[in-house]
Amino acid sequence: MxxxxxxxxxxxxxxxxxxxxxxxxxxxxxxxxxxxxxxxxxxxxxxxxxxxxxxxxxxxxxxxxxxxxxxxxxxxxxxxxxxxxxxxxxxxxxxxxxxxxxxxxxxxxxxxxxxxxxxxxxxxxxxxxxxxxxxxxxxxxxxxxxxxxxxxxxxxxxxxxxxxxxxDIKNKDLLKFVFNKIDLANANELEELLFGTYARGKDYKYALRKDMLDKMIEYGAELSQLSTVANMISNGNPESYEEDTEELYAYLMAYCYKAGQSGIIEYLYDTNPKMIEVFRKKDFYGIEDLEDFTDNFYKPQDKRFGLSSIGPDPYIAYGVINDPDGYTNLRDGKGTSAKVIKKIKEGEKFGIETNTGEWWIVVTEDGTRGRIHSSRVTVIKE
Known part of the structure; x- marks a missing residue:
């Protein structure tokens, strides 16, 4: 307007x-x-x-x-x-x-x-x-x-x-400048940028800029308040948005995973299990590895085991690292660009949940779950 x-x-x-x-x-x-x-x-x-x-x-x-x-x-x-x-x-x-x-x-x-x-x-x-x-x-x-x-x-x-x-998302220089200039740790500022002031006013509806969200992730913008924005939408007025508010909420929460906030997704699944099916019906919004995380990485609270837990042995094998550096990074996803959760040191024993593909899912002694590259694993017990 x-x-x-x-x-x-x-x-x-x-x-x-x-x-x-x-x-x-x-x-x-x-x-x-x-x-x-x-x-x-x-x-x-x-x-x-x-x-x-x-x-x-x-x-x-x-x-x-x-x-x-x-x-x-x-x-x-x-x-x-x-x-x-x-x-x-x-x-x-x-x-x-x-x-x-x-x-x-x-x-x-x-x-x-x-x-x-x-x-x-x-x-x-x-x-x-x-x-x-x-x-x-x-x-x-x-x-x-x-x-x-x-x-x-x-x-x-x-x-x-x-x-x-x-x-405008075409000018990389201006976008990065704005991302650094705005206090994106403020949920209201983040929401304003994602939805745009052009949508404000009683005769207009909020319209999510999905391409802007992609650029923010690509350029490493601060997105720690993305889940807060999702909750603001969920608790807001449905008539204020062009899209269905539940779909908007699910979309933004899914993007929390893409932004490296896998802990928020785990918490979401724990507190609202139906969101797994919401994501699945939307093909996980095309977000790479979110389906894999959901099917292979996420475990409900009552089924999470550490190595010292009492109960059925949930692992297909046990292992230690094989790395000349003396440690290996445990990551929250596939690939060296995935976030490092912790470092597994030489001599530490861990359980192996999956051993397919290049990036295996393992669980350390303290119950921390993540992925390490198969080349860094020495199996010590099947």
Whole structure:
């Protein structure tokens, strides 16, 4: 809605005053567009956006090609200019003829930057700084390093708001900056980033950004509060979300495992066993190794045994490590990228639960379960 609002503003105060490079059209009457608010639209900028007002910015911003313009509108603002009437009008108005430096107007730049730098912190509309607009658009269109560093240093809120509002996941540098800038250990901040401020308001529903969650895991963002966000959703109002709240809850909890929080999944299964079937019906949401964890790694509380436990021997064999380093890492999943639970030292005895594949499931003397590579195991008793 914010993007649409910005586009309405841009189109409405466009002046038909031709730039030097535009094709001559003197025989046609000149029209002046006027700004009209839609019902319920908040209007606090009429003081600046007067009908026909236009200014030329003297900066080295190069107007992007049509292809680049379309690409960035979709990547950054999630707007398809082929389908969005406001964006189509913008393109027709500002890209007739051969675009040059002289026909860069505040309206074009404001469409892409105004919400983030013009009115922040209660800034008066008359205090708009065109140079800041120029820098912002250079950052968006061309990943300009100097412009980006300026915003990181002087107006980081503009980058944070941009990512929060639109969920842009294409720019790795900006994403990492925002992940480090926001206090993701705060569940409310995490929830806001995952669902986006664009979904706020009584007429809108929360929509989970699944691609954002993938990027947060890929870039190692703080996700310790992900289970808290899942519980917030579970205890919230179902009508507030586009998806079914139980499915959202299950999805986020499953991603706790992908984020390396296998202990939370174990606790979830202990306290709510039906979630195993919820995960199974959804093919474990395509999360690698979650099905294996559920079927082979997880044990209900009443069936967990340590080596010293009294009861049926649950192991197919016993072993010790075979490692020249004198220790082997016990991990919570397959592969060397899986989280290290503890180190098994030379001489320690452990039980072997499964011996298929390269990564066996073993249980140490204190009952800790995990995986070690088969090449590091010497079987001492079948």
């Amino acid at each position: 914010k993007n649409f609002f910005a586009l309405i503003i841009v189109v409405s105060f466009f002046s038909c005053k031709k730039a030097k490079s535009q094709i001559s059209n003197d025989d046609k009457p000149k029209k002046e567009m006027t700004r009209k608010n839609k019902p319920g639209e908040i209007s606090g900028d009429d003081k600046y956006f007067e009908p026909g007002k236009q200014a030329i910015i003297d900066c080295d911003f190069k107007i992007p090609s049509k292809e680049l313009f379309e690409k960035k509108m979709m990547e950054v603002y999630k707007i398809d200019i082929k389908e969005h009437e406001g964006a189509k009008a913008l393109w027709l108005n500002y890209y007739r003829g051969e675009p040059t430096k002289e026909n860069i107007s505040t309206s074009l730049l404001a469409m892409l930057s105004g919400r983030y730098i013009n009115y922040a912190d209660g800034m008066d509309p008359d205090d708009i700084i065109p140079d800041h607009m120029c820098k912002f658009n250079k950052m968006i269109f061309y990943n300009d390093i100097q412009a980006t560093n300026w915003f990181k240093t002087n107006a980081s809120y503009a980058i944070v708001d941009l990512i929060k509002d639109n969920g």
